[in-house]
Amino acid sequence: MAGTEEIQQPTSEIAFQSKFRWSDMIRVDGRINLRGCLLLVTGILMLVNLYMIFMVAPTDAVLGHVQRIFYFHVPLAIVSFVAFLAVFIASIAYVFRRETKWDNLAHASAEIGVVFITLALVTGMIWAKPVWNAWWLWTPRLTTTLILWLIYVAYLMIRSYAPSPSKAAIYGAAMGIIGFADVVVVYFSVQWWPGIHPTPVVGPLADTGSLDGTMRSVLLFSMLTFLALLTYLIMERMALQDTVDQLRGIRFSLRRAARQDAIPGD
């Protein structure tokens, strides 16, 4: 019983230690807290971004205020492609080097990429309802994006159902490399199969002068903001993965110690 009390005692101490302090956002134990700083910068960028979307960007003459969804929808889609590009690169690196850090980067990027692409689909549907008078149309762009979403949800499911972490890493790497092909298909879909979906306004496929100068600046700023958010979220998710690996290591050594104790004569 005394032992139990001794273990329970530090739990309150942990609760006390985990109290939030604003100063920890910048510096922890005399070292700069990179994640905290990035969170702070992203928060400021988000506030400025909202100001620019609602106060600086002009109202679209035809679509009205609903067009402002575009400043969230387009960056969410583009940044999800960046996340899937990170999965692709990290998966190739893992296949050649077999280092856990690459697998962790691929896993974190895929999970956050799924969050971003889900939001891109949802915000697109919210935009489509008043503009197309339909939540969803089976246009090539929308269909290929839905396939992309399914590919990366499958990636996460395959990883979680894999029998061991090493198998999860290799299955994930294979899927991360093959799955990236659909990102290319999604981007070029409006050129290959023209339809009702608006054509790209940024990137190599964009027409010059397709977007007003102020609108373009706000869109580019929004992309920068979402890139900062992506970087912060990937770092946060990788830190969580490090903790999961650490916990797995401790449990493994505890089990090994228990097994050695159980062997008679040792």
Add this chain to the structure above:
Amino acid sequence: MPDLIALQIELPSSNLPWLFAAFAVSWAVFFLYVIYVTRRQQEMQNQIRQLRRAMEQQETPEGD
């Protein structure tokens, strides 16, 4: 032309709820995701601390 002006006046206010919905959903999802990651991180760290303490206690001879 009067039709276009009427459209410009009518549309911006009529579709504001859609704009609000899109931004509200995005923000809600981001906050929920960050809360999920942070809480899992805290739980795992607490488990690590408790396991480390348990290991230290196991390593300490019973007589001490």
